[in-house]
Amino acid sequence: MVTMEIARQQVAQSDTAQRVAALNHNDRPFHAVLAQQFDRANVEQICQLADMIRSIAESRQGSQYLRTLLSHRRAMLYFIQPSTRTFLSFTAACQIVGTPYSEVRDRSTSSEVKGESEDDTIRTFSQYFDFIIMRHPVEGFAEHVARMLNSMHRPIPVINAGSGKDQHPTQALLDIYTLYRAFADPAAPRGEPRYTKNIFAGKTIAFVGDLKRGRTVRSLTYLLCRYPGVRLVFVSPPELRIGDDILDHVQRHNIEHEFQDDVRANIGDYDAIYMTRLQDEHDVAGESKKIDYYRYSLTYEMARDFKPGLAIMHPLPRRHELDERLDALPQAKYWGQVQNGMWARAALIATIFNVDGPIRDHYQAYYTF
Amino acid sequence: MVTMEIARQQVAQSDTAQRVAALNHNDRPFHAVLAQQFDRANVEQICQLADMIRSIAESRQGSQYLRTLLSHRRAMLYFIQPSTRTFLSFTAACQIVGTPYSEVRDRSTSSEVKGESEDDTIRTFSQYFDFIIMRHPVEGFAEHVARMLNSMHRPIPVINAGSGKDQHPTQALLDIYTLYRAFADPAAPRGEPRYTKNIFAGKTIAFVGDLKRGRTVRSLTYLLCRYPGVRLVFVSPPELRIGDDILDHVQRHNIEHEFQDDVRANIGDYDAIYMTRLQDEHDVAGESKKIDYYRYSLTYEMARDFKPGLAIMHPLPRRHELDERLDALPQAKYWGQVQNGMWARAALIATIFNVDGPIRDHYQAYYTF
């Protein structure tokens, strides 16, 4: 309880720039906690690195090379909020770079039942492991942990795999990585040159559904504001409109945007459609039941109106808002999006432990002609 | 619910030959789903390979060689039906061939609580991992998964580690591997020559106990019908006799067989006794309580009547039907049978990913004289 209060106060007291500075401090490990820590250059580097890792991993030799990179590091996956997709994505990412990991997914098996504070639990992890990947229900807790670890004798980095309703920075990275791959010129050479110009300029991206309560749309919108010339369309029921803080951010960055209340209107204009499910678990009094979610759903019949180059995305899990029959279309990018998460996370871990250089060198030596 | 229906209909609609053809399709991964997929040549190859892996693993260098074979693959163990023995056997098999794995053993921690379909859960696994080992309560579900994955952009193989009451093909493989090892001429050289003649001809194998409700006896009987000259004795209470479909199969293959209702009758004739426990968890109205299971139990006192070369087997767990004091006898093969499962599963995984050739070459080079 006390811990939750501390975490919330810290977040409230400091402004974003100061918070980012503390997380990116030169003398301390890099903690990947907030989407705001990643500027366009960081994002491009991680996308390029993810592409390289993916290519290297295709061969047995390449895969075995990757597994030597971080076999000398050990990870703790502290996931006390239920999650399969993100958890498995991180385990697979650790396996790709050869990092052994242990996991704690249930508070009831831990020493907290003997009265230990959660801070002490995390201090214990920091004695055994070289980094912590954490998913936690408390907003700002990952940031609190980063600060606490920075004050220890042997600070180790933290990766935020989702903290409360506010932040899920690696989801934002995998979403923008998916857009980069969808929009990149397929004829462009893989790797660096492919991602170093603003391929978002002139593109129209629609966010569809429950924009109020889904943190993925919030984080991705934040990142997209770094790309002048992108156009955003927010398609949602009036009662589930995107938050004012995000709109504020969009306006301050002069990003062209508009609102719709039906996905079918102008559907042929969209270069990307980012679908979301109704987050009715956050309902206070069953208010979701009054919404006609068909207006925020994609059916197979709508496919004739899609742009050929459209990218359909979804953070998953999906319900009825995204027709399974669309899975077979080339425009369906959501299963690839799942896999992109694994590669982007492997790239992030590699970057934090400074083996991005060796990966680039290996790639240049063996995979470019 | 819908998924269960689909799976059942698929199984009912297609006949075995068609089903096997779909699972063994040349352009698709090999899915190990049905015992019927394995003919005598397949079985012999897997038994030989299991012996080779076991020999190679004896030395530290050999063990380290094996761990390089599939270190570039990653496995998902989807075990939502409780199982320790089979689960640990597969984890050990993965460790032997160097394959990292992740596990999902509890539906309640997964995205299904957010309304995801199980098909989508498995599609997600297929983005992160190179194969799926699954144990599932629904009959035919592994087969349904194999078909679904074959329709995806990047199909990956499935291994059935037990689906409902019908199939447990790797148990059948380890059982027949145990019989091969028990009946093989100890003077014969290890590896291929040891297993390439019909060493079952002239052998009498007794199946004892609850033959109606145990899937292991069903699968093993199926495989044994491929060996002309074997003789089968079904020892069970009348109410727990082996299913008519299996008897049908035995008759069609002209396999000599008879029925008994007491294990003590003719006990000295048996070359193998395959014990099973009473599966009273499947009772409808406590019918098991009326059975005198002593007639289907082995006690220490019976040992004086055993053939010297007898092989006592049991799929385990055991209860009172198999006296612990028998464990010390040379005829007790059930603990070895447990270990055989690990080696046979490692051999199956190696075969699916086409590293059986390199293992044979390594074995020929270093372990034969």
Place this chain on the structure above:
Amino acid sequence: MVTMEIARQQVAQSDTAQRVAALNHNDRPFHAVLAQQFDRANVEQICQLADMIRSIAESRQGSQYLRTLLSHRRAMLYFIQPSTRTFLSFTAACQIVGTPYSEVRDRSTSSEVKGESEDDTIRTFSQYFDFIIMRHPVEGFAEHVARMLNSMHRPIPVINAGSGKDQHPTQALLDIYTLYRAFADPAAPRGEPRYTKNIFAGKTIAFVGDLKRGRTVRSLTYLLCRYPGVRLVFVSPPELRIGDDILDHVQRHNIEHEFQDDVRANIGDYDAIYMTRLQDEHDVAGESKKIDYYRYSLTYEMARDFKPGLAIMHPLPRRHELDERLDALPQAKYWGQVQNGMWARAALIATIFNVDGPIRDHYQAYYTF
């Protein structure tokens, strides 16, 4: 139930010397079950080896070398009593020496629900794995398992990670390792020479708190009796005094000792203070509530009276008896103590599998000048 009785009777029937002889038998694996198995030479060797492993692990190459040492062995972590700290410590130790492991932490997912005896469960483990690390609520159960495994065809070693209230030998090893590191001359060369004289002679060590019900103090006291010249102070409420069996042992070894009922008395005399929490989960009728535990607590204000070279230890988890503000002091050794556990356990595993020699050689070749 039967098993529990057997285990208790075995412990009662045999005296310590006989029990130790059975565990250290030359023709059988070394089972690390009782603190009494470790004499001063053993302890010194493990402490030295732990230091060497720690140094080697500092570099990437060293760490990768260590991971080849036992990559051909596989471990079962059978932890059916809740434990995070010890469990993670052992997983990290396995990762350091490259040993793959599987875990069983919940009896309800195991075959025991189908009526299997726990002995059969452990026999199954012994078919798949090369050693068992176990934490179990039943006193003497690890010892029973060691005897049972010794009678099998392929005996494998057991490491006791805590059995009931009596023994937790690896905790005793990490505690004494922490004291060695605290008292060793920092100018002495690392490795063997650093630990081969009795650096405990003339040191005063205070044990503070619930000395009656904590097994860590019991085991550590036992080991300390091997060091003539050490002085022990037992600081506890009268109702939670250390057990008579331990006092007996202390007296028989002529170890100077005294009793206190307030940690503040003579606090400046102590070279080490070993703090413990109130084990109120063992209360029969809430008797702990009557105790003023402030007399057995360290506050920040007391720091001005500490010896400069004092070592504050705690087995953790802590509650209010150990002020968080003390964490930043050089005297606070409890977080290092956590990490020492990981290195000491890696050293123990290496010793059991006879790779201590290669580690020493590697260290001598690359890390001494």
